[in-house]
Amino acid sequence: MSEPDFSPSAERNKQPILDVLRQVLPVRGTALEVASGTGQHVAWFARQLPLWTWRPTEVHRGVLYSIEARVALAELDNVLGPMQLDVRSEPWFADAALVPAFDLIFCANMLHIAPWEAGLALLRGSARHLEPGGKLVTYGPYFENDLPPAPTNVAFDQSLREQDPSWGIRLREDVEQAAARVGLRLLARHAMPANNLLLVWGRAG
Numbered sequence: 757m758s759e760p761d762f763s764p765s766a767e768r769n770k771q772p773i774l775d776v777l778r779q780v781l782p783v784r785g786t787a788l789e790v791a792s793g794t795g796q797h798v799a800w801f802a803r804q805l806p807l808w809t810w811r812p813t814e815v816h817r818g819v820l821y822s823i824e825a826r827v828a829l830a831e832l833d834n835v836l837g838p839m840q841l842d843v844r845s846e847p848w849f850a851d852a853a854l855v856p857a858f859d860l861i862f863c864a865n866m867l868h869i870a871p872w873e874a875g876l877a878l879l880r881g882s883a884r885h886l887e888p889g890g891k892l893v894t895y896g897p898y899f900e901n902d903l904p905p906a907p908t909n910v911a912f913d914q915s916l917r918e919q920d921p922s923w924g925i926r927l928r929e930d931v932e933q934a935a936a937r938v939g940l941r942l943l944a945r946h947a948m949p950a951n952n953l954l955l956v957w958g959r960a961g
Contacts, residue, residue, distance in 0.1 A: 760826035785859030795823035813841035871922040
């Protein structure tokens with residue numbers, strides 16, 4: 757099996773994210789990771805939270821092999837096989853009746869490197885597939901109405917839009933409004949290193 761892909765940023769932020777997950781999650785549960793990328797996050801979280809069962813997913817089929825290789829090298833038995841998932845597909849799973857609801861849906865660094873429609877689809881799907889009391893956790897850069905943007909985020913946003921006009925750092929308040937329309941509300945906002953935020957969402961009411 758070939759060596760898995762590697763992301764320096766995922767390596768840097770995996771521990772700060774885990775520190776917050778430990779604060780907001782119960783001891784055990786089932787988690788779906790959306791846009792798993794290299795698999796570094798899911799492998800790290802699965803090792804550090806061994807009573808959780810994890811299901812990684814990716815939209816690009818070729819990336820699934822890298823995730824599978826990383827999980828195999830780590831010898832983790834609480835990570836299920838990676839699945840191809842485009843959040844814009846309806847439904848997310850071919851046989852939704854066989855897919856359990858999740859206590860956690862985790863998505864890092866997708867909202868700004870995908871069309872806005874993908875972010876809306878993430879919220880809709882999460883509202884459908886979360887257990888009562890379950891949480892959606894999103895991580896990445898955001899702009900906020902009441903705070904001046906970090907210069908690095910402004911430059912990053914510009915570079916993203918130059919690559920693809922449909923990409924770009926999202927306004928947190930826009931995401932909040934979209935979440936409210938599907939029955940999710942923002943439960944917690946955690947400032948993270950490198951001008952990122954970790955946002956915790958749950959069912960409204």
